[in-house]
Amino acid sequence: xxxxxxxxxxxxxxxxxxxxxxxxxxxxxxxxxxxxxxxxxxxxxxxxxxxxxxxxxxxxxxxxxxxxxxxxxxxxxxxx
Amino acid sequence: xxxxxxxxxxxxxxxxxxxxxxxxxxxxxxxxxxxxxxxxxxxxxxxxxxxxxxxxxxxxxxxxxxxxxxxxxxxxxxxxxxxxxxxxxxxxxxxxxxxxxxxxxxxxxxxxxxxxxxxxxxxxxxxxxxxxxxxxxxxxxxxxxxxxxxxxxxxxxxxxxxxxxxxxxxxxxxxxxxxxxxxxxxxxxxxxxxxxxxxxxxxxxxxxxxxxxxxxxxxxxxxxxxxxxxxxxxxxxxxxxxxxxxxxxxxxxxxxxxxxxxxxxxxxxxxxxxxxxxxxxxxxxxxxxxxxxxxxxxx
Numbered sequence: 001x002x003x004x005x006x007x008x009x010x011x012x013x014x015x016x017x018x019x020x021x022x023x024x025x026x027x028x029x030x031x032x033x034x035x036x037x038x039x040x041x042x043x044x045x046x047x048x049x050x051x052x053x054x055x056x057x058x059x060x061x062x063x064x065x066x067x068x069x070x071x072x073x074x075x076x077x078x079x080x
Numbered sequence: 081x082x083x084x085x086x087x088x089x090x091x092x093x094x095x096x097x098x099x100x101x102x103x104x105x106x107x108x109x110x111x112x113x114x115x116x117x118x119x120x121x122x123x124x125x126x127x128x129x130x131x132x133x134x135x136x137x138x139x140x141x142x143x144x145x146x147x148x149x150x151x152x153x154x155x156x157x158x159x160x161x162x163x164x165x166x167x168x169x170x171x172x173x174x175x176x177x178x179x180x181x182x183x184x185x186x187x188x189x190x191x192x193x194x195x196x197x198x199x200x201x202x203x204x205x206x207x208x209x210x211x212x213x214x215x216x217x218x219x220x221x222x223x224x225x226x227x228x229x230x231x232x233x234x235x236x237x238x239x240x241x242x243x244x245x246x247x248x249x250x251x252x253x254x255x256x257x258x259x260x261x262x263x264x265x266x267x268x269x270x271x272x273x274x275x276x277x278x279x280x281x282x283x284x285x286x287x288x289x290x291x292x293x294x295x296x297x298x299x300x301x302x303x304x305x306x307x308x309x310x311x312x313x314x315x316x317x318x319x320x321x322x323x324x325x326x327x328x329x330x331x332x333x334x335x336x337x338x339x340x341x342x343x344x345x346x347x348x349x350x351x352x353x354x355x356x357x358x359x360x361x362x363x364x365x366x367x368x369x370x371x372x373x374x375x376x377x378x379x
Contacts, residue, residue: 001325001378002192002334006317006350008341010102011121011152012114022347023336024354026379033192033334037164066120066163073116079093 002026002033005041015063015072040065082133084125084140085118101143121152124159129170145342150198153340154180157196166191174328182333192334199320200342208236215282218243220300222250226259228303230272230287237281246277250286259290266290313345317353321378354379
């Protein structure tokens with residue numbers, strides 16, 4: 001195993017801002033996955049020099065990544 | 081043509097019910113927001129390999145959230161890998177097994193494998209939660225006089241227990257106790273009276289706690305519940321990762337494991353699963369407190 005992507009989301013909530021997705025890289029992976037492949041994820045890896053866990057925030061949101069406009073799918077506009 | 085959602089006209093305007101599956105609500109709601117969600121996922125599903133569609137759709141349409149989430153996760157991963165520009169093989173073989181995806185670059189060079197796993201409590205476990213909730217509700221309605229109960233469900237049976245005889249036995253046990261006597265004795269022995277009920281696989285430990293105030297106030301019999309919340313999400317996460325990490329042997333390429341969950345899992349659960357349980361060390365001579373990790377993590 002090279003890295004673990006983890007989140008708590010579903011078909012309805014995947015684009016909401018309060019559902020972060022993280023990628024944690026295995027420090028001793030036989031085959032290393034390059035970092036920075038998934039810009040909507042917070043990345044975590046162990047610095048090879050210090051051994052400390054480094055956290056890099058996501059570059060974009062899942063919604064932006066998929067080209068969805070802010071607030072999509074607009075639950076607030078539903079007639080209730 | 082295979083679809084994820086039914087093509088019926090929808091008129092439902094009510095929200096999701098607590099005991100309703102994720103798919104049921106997605107498929108039946110007439111809210112415009114849900115229609116956007118359906119359209120979004122149908123459009124990605126259209127791009128899924130034709131020969132894989134029916135199996136994925138069958139799991140996606142499950143009324144059990146676990147297989148539904150598992151199928152959704154595969155579609156989500158398919159979507160973000162496609163959007164990232166990778167070429168994909170779905171269900172690439174490895175030995176006698178198949179992973180979920182193999183991502184290639186534009187030159188058809190294989191880059192990395194992806195395996196998806198939904199974790200969390202299965203329906204069978206959720207059913208047991210519901211049975212226990214019914215049992216506790218019955219116990220809570222039992223008249224307990226000048227006692228409150230501390231309860232610990234130590235084992236769960238496979239089926240709903242008959243609560244009427246349990247309540248009768250519980251009432252009889254409590255009637256055999258004298259609250260003033262118990263109060264006087266506990267100061268000496270530091271122990272409260274206990275009673276264990278066992279039936280059909282269920283085992284419940286009751287402790288009678290005398291109340292100083294007036295007789296039964298009708299607020300419910302249960303004053304304290306032990307182990308009502310077991311913080312074991314990290315154990316399920318770790319088991320899921322462990323199972324996948326070593327399942328395929330040497331792949332020759334990186335393996336990305338993608339995990340989603342039907343239950344809330346905190347960041348601490350994830351890091352405990354990955355790095356190991358937290359150990360506390362106290363130096364009694366200096367008062368210094370340090371922490372380390374037990375070597376039972378996945379990493």
